[in-house]
Amino acid sequence: MPQDHDSTTADDSGVRVIKKYPNRRLYDSATSTYITLAQVKEMVIAGERVRVRDAKTSEDLTRSILLQIILEEEAGGAPMFSEAALANIIRFYGHTMQGFMGAYLERNVAAFSEMQSRMQDQAKSFSPEAWAQYMKLPANPMGAVQEQMQEQMKKQTEQMLEMFGLKR
Template sequence: MPDARLIKKYPNRRLYDTTLSSYITLNEVRELVMNETPFKVVDRQTGEDITRSILLQIIMEQESGGQPLFSADVLAQFIRNYSLSTHQGFTEFMEHSMSTFKAQQKAVSEQMHKVLKGTPLDTWLKMSEQNMQMWNQVQRNILKSLSQKSIERND
């Protein structure tokens, strides 16, 4: 991964973002994923790449709260497809399916923007989107500030 942010996981389970030179939370790693920011997580002591395990940890947190994305049947299928005979085919299928889903979502969004362009609803949607972006930034700043204060108190 060229230009990927390096995050080190310390034995105390804290994550250190070497780009920001500060500790970050699992939720902030999730934000990196959501913003499509490339990153790599390594174990501080061994240097082992543990990015996958951190991503799985994020999925576990998301699945345990609110409305889960995967049913028990789907998770059971995942486990069954770890057999050597179907592993590669299943992986390729999942990657292709996710890529197709993302492309379809983008196409629908673009079509909706074309249909609504210039209408009063378009103006409201744009304003709502800007408000949501500002609100998300405010939330990130608050969480970062609280995280920094917590770190300062613990040091």
């Protein structure tokens, strides 16, 4: 088992520290065990904050590990990003508004996550009778909220792309 030079299991902000060794293995300092990329993904899904550091240099590798997880997910079946969306994201690299695009995406994903969380919280309070009534409705009200949000995000994105001379 690797020697934990700084014996750190979490940094000062409560972030779980994962060390990446030259053999490409990931070592969870909190459990003193080797873990897989899938386990890092599970931690992220569970809402745990993780920080991946190179075991020798302490370089922060978190972004590259998260991107690797996304790449595997995108290649594994039902991708989240269309080719057009990926092409548009690529076009912003090196563009003067690159930082703005990142912040824009971050805000919209956070808003979407918040909406999803609220919907899940509301759904937990439904009784079986309420669910039965909900299922009898001709149109799903939650679906309508999602559609409105998607339409709003689509309009905002189109406006932003037009502002920078980029069109679909």
